[in-house]
Amino acid sequence: MEPLRFLIVDDERTNLLVLRAYLEQGGHQVFQADNGANAVAAFELERPDVVLMDVMMPVMDGYDATRRIKTLAGNHFVPVVFLTALTDEASLARCIEAGGDDFLTKPYSRVILQSKIAALLRMRELYRVREQQRDAIQFHHQRLLQEQALAERIFSKVVHRGCLDSANIRYLISPAALFNGDLLLAARRPSGGLLVMLGDFTGHGLPAAIAALPAAEIFYEMSAKGYSISEIVGEINQKLKELLPAELFLAACLMELDVSGASLAVWNGGIPDVLIRAAHGKELRRLPSRHLPLGVANNAGLDRRAELVHLDTGDRIYVYTDGLTEAVNAAGEMFGEERLSRSLAENADDPFALLCSTLERFRDFTGQRDDITLLELTSVAGGQNAVTDTSPFIVAPHPPAHWRVTLKLKADVLQQVNPLPPVLQLVTELQALHEHRERIYIIVAEMFSNALEHGLLQLDSALKDLPQGFAEYYERRERALAMLAEGWIEIELAHEPRPGGGRLTIQVRDSGPGYAVSESAGFTANKNASGRGLALLRSLCKTVVVHPPGNHMEVVYEWP
Amino acid sequence: MSVTATVADDGKQITIHISGQFNFSVYKEFREAYQRSAQPAYTAYVIDMAGVDYMDSSALGMLLLLRERAGGERSEVVITNCNPEIRKIFKISNFDRLFKID
Numbered sequence: 001m002e003p004l005r006f007l008i009v010d011d012e013r014t015n016l017l018v019l020r021a022y023l024e025q026g027g028h029q030v031f032q033a034d035n036g037a038n039a040v041a042a043f044e045l046e047r048p049d050v051v052l053m054d055v056m057m058p059v060m061d062g063y064d065a066t067r068r069i070k071t072l073a074g075n076h077f078v079p080v081v082f083l084t085a086l087t088d089e090a091s092l093a094r095c096i097e098a099g100g101d102d103f104l105t106k107p108y109s110r111v112i113l114q115s116k117i118a119a120l121l122r123m124r125e126l127y128r129v130r131e132q133q134r135d136a137i138q139f140h141h142q143r144l145l146q147e148q149a150l151a152e153r154i155f156s157k158v159v160h161r162g163c164l165d166s167a168n169i170r171y172l173i174s175p176a177a178l179f180n181g182d183l184l185l186a187a188r189r190p191s192g193g194l195l196v197m198l199g200d201f202t203g204h205g206l207p208a209a210i211a212a213l214p215a216a217e218i219f220y221e222m223s224a225k226g227y228s229i230s231e232i233v234g235e236i237n238q239k240l241k242e243l244l245p246a247e248l249f250l251a252a253c254l255m256e257l258d259v260s261g262a263s264l265a266v267w268n269g270g271i272p273d274v275l276i277r278a279a280h281g282k283e284l285r286r287l288p289s290r291h292l293p294l295g296v297a298n299n300a301g302l303d304r305r306a307e308l309v310h311l312d313t314g315d316r317i318y319v320y321t322d323g324l325t326e327a328v329n330a331a332g333e334m335f336g337e338e339r340l341s342r343s344l345a346e347n348a349d350d351p352f353a354l355l356c357s358t359l360e361r362f363r364d365f366t367g368q369r370d371d372i373t374l375l376e377l378t379s380v381a382g383g384q385n386a387v388t389d390t391s392p393f394i395v396a397p398h399p400p401a402h403w404r405v406t407l408k409l410k411a412d413v414l415q416q417v418n419p420l421p422p423v424l425q426l427v428t429e430l431q432a433l434h435e436h437r438e439r440i441y442i443i444v445a446e447m448f449s450n451a452l453e454h455g456l457l458q459l460d461s462a463l464k465d466l467p468q469g470f471a472e473y474y475e476r477r478e479r480a481l482a483m484l485a486e487g488w489i490e491i492e493l494a495h496e497p498r499p500g501g502g503r504l505t506i507q508v509r510d511s512g513p514g515y516a517v518s519e520s521a522g523f524t525a526n527k528n529a530s531g532r533g534l535a536l537l538r539s540l541c542k543t544v545v546v547h548p549p550g551n552h553m554e555v556v557y558e559w560p
Numbered sequence: 561m562s563v564t565a566t567v568a569d570d571g572k573q574i575t576i577h578i579s580g581q582f583n584f585s586v587y588k589e590f591r592e593a594y595q596r597s598a599q600p601a602y603t604a605y606v607i608d609m610a611g612v613d614y615m616d617s618s619a620l621g622m623l624l625l626l627r628e629r630a631g632g633e634r635s636e637v638v639i640t641n642c643n644p645e646i647r648k649i650f651k652i653s654n655f656d657r658l659f660k661i662d
Contacts, residue, residue, distance in 0.1 A: 202617040203584065246628045247621030251653065270653045289652045296624065296658070322617075322652075370616070475633055 036060025579611025
């Protein structure tokens, strides 16, 4: 046994002498006291390693002294062994109750005393190790918190540089932890429109935050340059597919409110229904998720096209993550879609505030299981000029001019390149038609995909309507495209002025045999895509003509 | 055990039964259920959700991981016995395009 410091406490001098002799023989240092009060004082002064305590003493007895000494010792383990002449069980139990760790009855055996001390020292070692570990954990934990706080500041700078403070935007962001797994971004368009993205990563915390950074960068850069929602969806999807492991993905909804406030483009992949509330709340339109979340499928297997809906001034659009409807109260009930719809259906002046307070009352401070995010976007008359800053990005269309571009793409190019982004870029830059970009994208994409998929590759779109047919369809498309040996598609864009604006004529020809096009069956009769095909083109374009034998389509798009 | 697996007699199809909360807490168990086999991978996977009362997005992630292991685009993964809430989650995420939901 290593040399230790002992405090021996007994009111009988002879006992003290005997103990002292024995312990000093073993190489230990000894302090002594003759009653409980003196023992406490001596303990405070000398801070011994072990205490040997008598029970019956004047002034203060051993039980009391032990209680005080244990309190003084605090977190440090100082074994106290009672040396007592009492043999009845009750008294011995009281030793332990008073805080003693063991007892020995007099006359005691030196051997047994030594063994007991050895055992108690082993226990002390255990305490010491545990304390060290606890200190190390605390230290590292503090470090981690500091690092996270710093990381969060950088994260905020990247992610929160948008325009969520616009006058027609209200939002509720309530993360379940330091790093929010939900993403809410807003950017002003060069054309004056407003672009919003709500995302919900699988899980939350640091991994979600890390993945959010590139997604946010892409969103802000492409918004500023005037890219359409579809193009932004494609870029983010590709980036996340590359970066994220299979089990992580981003459910997302992108929306664009155009500068007039009369039209909304929506792409919803994995987010709950987007709700559109008419001015008095009577009507709630729903735009459900129609696509896979981002980061799951390759771009070839992801439909990136947005849906367009008409809006009236004062219409309010609500988009939220499932943390909202899955929020629980103390009884474990979920807030649910019903309560949400009912709240929004109320004829309130401020439906957003009403919904927030309804949610708060429901939750009643119950802990959050998931991040909660809610956004309200109001369609404002006269465009998005509700913001006072004069953004350098707002660009009016160039004066309508005459130009014509023809792009002929043979099989080898078609296999390698998606021509839509460059074509879009060309059209919008030449004529600065930024606010029409989404529509023009939809039109050209529709015409091109039909020329490619039905004209050249001879695929049957009915497959897309079946439950798992979607994946099958795109797989066939990939294979057919890879095997395409010959053929071509020609895209021609011609622009000319007209009174009050301009006229864009788009023609797409393909080298296929032509296909019969009927109003009802249509090409891309995919019900999921809500009225795609010919009907969609007719709704967006002034005129739509299919020249026989069906491999030449010509549409006219007029602006403004 | 929240996750149990049974293999068909021909050794080709594995059925994984999940019960309770299907979330990140069963990650390890779930992976082990289909990775246990040292033999060539199974040709068919069935996920039985009869006992599941709650599922979150990390469960969707785990299913994607299994699907990748099962061959990705070429995989045949069937998910059965889904209650209405779970069915709804699959519908919103459009995972019925990646899995056969019964």
